[in-house]
Amino acid sequence: MRAVLSTGRMKPRSALECDVHLVPLSPGEPCAYCLRFLESAPDPDQIPPAVRLDELERWLTATPAVPLELLYRRIEQLVGRPISLHELEDPDLLMRRAQRPRRLGGLYDDFWQ
Numbered sequence: 001m002r003a004v005l006s007t008g009r010m011k012p013r014s015a016l017e018c019d020v021h022l023v024p025l026s027p028g029e030p031c032a033y034c035l036r037f038l039e040s041a042p043d044p045d046q047i048p049p050a051v052r053l054d055e056l057e058r059w060l061t062a063t064p065a066v067p068l069e070l071l072y073r074r075i076e077q078l079v080g081r082p083i084s085l086h087e088l089e090d091p092d093l094l095m096r097r098a099q100r101p102r103r104l105g106g107l108y109d110d111f112w113q
């Protein structure tokens, strides 16, 4: 006797695949590749600005496959300053701000605009 599989149900694509690494994920499971990268992510000051912005864009546009706090911490590193949660809702603005040259001692400059 064959087991009956629930073939008629579509699962949401975002829960089944890491947008960054295109590997299959179990629902609720983080992406092991994302986790490994974030555990030993390069210092943003040591990578070229273009690479830094590419990585930032990747995290901002992909469906998160890791715990949000990990992602959030890395995005802050890449932007180069603390960010508030509402900024994550506007990735375009965050990207534009991240493209500006960094100002020494101006950690909160963008905060007041």
Ligand SMILES: [Zn+2]
Residues within 6 Å of the ligand: 018, 019, 020, 021, 022, 031, 032, 033, 034, 035, 065
């Ligand atoms: Zn991944």
